[in-house]
Amino acid sequence: MSRSQPPSPALLPGVDRAAFAVALAVRLRRHGVPVGLTGIEDFVRAMAVSPPVSRAELYWAARISLVRQRCDIEVFDAVFSAVFDSGGLALDPHARRTPQVNPHGGDDDAFASVSTSSTDEQPGGGLPWVTLPQVVAEAGESESELAVPERLPSELDGLADVSFEELDAGEMDLLSRWLAAAVVDWPTRRSRRHRVDTRGHRIAARCTLERSRRTGWEPIELIRVRAIDKPRPVVMLCDVSQSMQAQAPAYFHLMRALALVARAEVFAFATTLTRLTSVLTHKSAEVAIEQATDKVTDRFGGTRIASNVQALLSSHHGGRTRGAIVIVGSDGWDSDPPEDLAAAMARLRRRAHRVIWMNPRAGAPGFEPQVAAMAAALPYCDKLLPADTFRSLQRVITEISHAR
Template sequence: MTGSAALLRGIDLAAFAVALVTRARRAGVDVSASGAARFTEALRVLPPTDRRRLYWTARVSLVGRHSDIERFDAVFAAVFDDAVLALDPAARASVSNTSRTRADGRSGDGGASAGPRRRAAPPWATLDDAAAPVPDRSADDGATAVTLRLPSPLEAIADEPFGQLRDDDLRLLGRWLEQTEPNWPRRPSRRREPHRHGRVDLRATIRRARGTGFEPVRLVRCRPRERPRRIVLLCDVSRSMHGYADVYVHLMRAAVVRGNAEVFAFSTHLTRLTPVLAHRSADVAVARASERVVDRFGGTHIAGSLAALLSSPHGSALRGAVVIVASDGWDSDEPADLARAVARIRRRAHRVVWLNPRAAAPGFEPAAGPMAAALPHCDHFLSAHTIATLGEMLTTVARSAGVARARDSGEG
């Protein structure tokens, strides 16, 4: 082949890129959300003249991890090993029908059996339907895995456990969290703002009708103005949370800087970190927070720390807030005390979210006494042990915060 027209003559480059990305994701290649767009642009700027150039254009545009190269090579070989480059719809349909009945018995996907990763149904229950068993869609051949939209340096470590991140990765993660303001939960306020899909604003409509003989020729509509919902984040910094507490400190700082938040750290006792983490420098804020928490990597008293928050002047911040407790649930206090404290918090809060980084371990069950006692009073029980699951947690919290639920009467 001597020209680009001979290789991709009459081909819709966008459809070609999307088809190859879909096949790669089915084989387990972690292609970013912008991978298809980058590949399409690369094909337009530098049209491939042979298979080798097409391979390197696709690999540079779509593969971001060294561990995915072998899977990508298998997909590319399965698509382009044949002499005929069937890319138009008619030829693609005929080749797909014959590829399923190849003599060696392999499928047209190059024998790659690793499909898109799916979250298994958790063996526990919380108050929200989000913890219900996830239906098995493994038989859906048309399903496409959509990856989390992250800055390119974070894509390579999106699935790395927090305990394996370096200091540079933590700084990059902190900057990314500070830019997630649209994902923080919001609530409707009493003030209203003009909006074309809202309800009719009678006062504004009548005021405008004064210029048309008091005939409401044009209706004025409005809706409640949204404000940031308060977030109360409590992070366990005991010895059992070593390796995860540093990441959750960056999460607390992002909540303070970008949202309406109150943040606390606890081990043997409760420490308020809201004014410390409000510093404009992330490095200074994290360093001062480490100096402020004198009981870091010590024992754990979750029930006593939550009870101290409820009885303190800052306990009023829990009303109508999204309360996030980041802890593995290993507590020295009695499980009954923890259950009473979490139940009281739930009666004040809008949502209670428990982050347990050990929940992602294979075969994990919240069988420990404190964790099992607190779980029935939580709306969500999430792992948040990697950057990808942390982004899912932010999305879950933002969506659930806008859904009103029945309030328990009274406060203990």
């Protein structure tokens, strides 16, 4: 019984196939061979499906994938030879249909060298086929261009953890777009409307009887329906008093994201309540924030949280709080009596589906709600979340999306 032969070792073990294919394509482009992205992708897939075990297999995989015109074959052969002759990978002389002729004389199976640019003669100008690129730890001491770059955090990701006081208007606008992109998965609630669905648990008697007319009033097929889900409403109140001066612009960006994506009702309050839904839905973030700032006439003054919560519940907009997710952004400093705020929050809690309080002071180590108003409102809140950076505002959006 014959024993099966062990598989031949791969030609280029431990090589980043994508980096190898791109480096070879760049070398070919320098010598006039038009190599496209499709060819590079085909070459990478070819090496992944059938890893080359000889130089001949590598040659044909690269030639079939990267060369599209017959006139480019001679240039490809010369580049391939110039690259791999120095690596010691022998090529079967019978692997090519037409042997290469050395213009400088000598062995017919030798390969002609290619005149390369000055960049190829520099250290690290070859292909990453012998060893992997150098690691990041040694990249600072090496002159190789093939070193793996250090993955530093992006500018956007770094700004997400910066406090609001240190951000300018441009950075605020950049982060607001990042915040709006985070509002993708929104909670829903069951509505009173129904639609036909074979997986429904309820039988639509009227539709079933209507269809049974075709069969002499025999209900051959039962029509099932289920309730239609609709987005859960969202209402946000933002404190714009003197103690919230640094956080108010960032909270406006959060309210704009909620108003645009989730069609939320948003309000600002200090001593009076101001509805900002119409102005914050402007297509320009800069214009929307400017109009919202101008519309709030009592900003950076005193705070009356209890009075404004009662005003919202008593207005015709208070109906939007029924079954809604209500977000209150404030540090809890209130000039109204704590018992008034407790009564207003209790009334709000009976209407709303969930109540989330954002406090910019809650992110400080060892924070405790010792302010009288904050302590009075906390029992009626489902969550108390820090909101001192844009990353913490994204956590607020995540918490809302999980409110099923």
